[in-house]
Amino acid sequence: MKEKACKICHLIVTGQTCPNCKSSALSTEYSGVVIIFDANNSQIAEKLQIKNKGKYALRVR
Ligand SMILES: [Zn+2]
Incomplete structure (x- = not known):
């Protein structure tokens, strides 16, 4: 199945x-x-305002 963000x-x-x-x-x-x-404890998570662990896209159009 194709992944989506x-x-x-x-x-x-x-x-x-x-x-x-x-x-x-x-x-x-x-x-x-x-x-x-x-x-x-992740600066990237803080920047993207991510609260839970997982796989995230940096940019979504
Ligand atoms: Zn969501």
């Missing part, structure tokens, strides 16, 4: 809705993937 929280998802924010605003047009292991 959530337009709201940038989480990479494979289903129809984002398990993180329950949004169905998903896009296949994204670039840059970052994997967050520890959202509390």
Whole structure:
């Protein structure tokens, strides 16, 4: 299944809705993937305002 990125929280998802924010605003047009292991101690997570660990897109169109 093709991976999509959530337009709201940038989480990479494979289903129809984002398990993180329950949004169905998903896009296949994204670039840059970052994997967050520890959202509390990551500067990238802080910059992207990520609260949970997971795989995220840097940019979503
Ligand atoms: Zn989301």
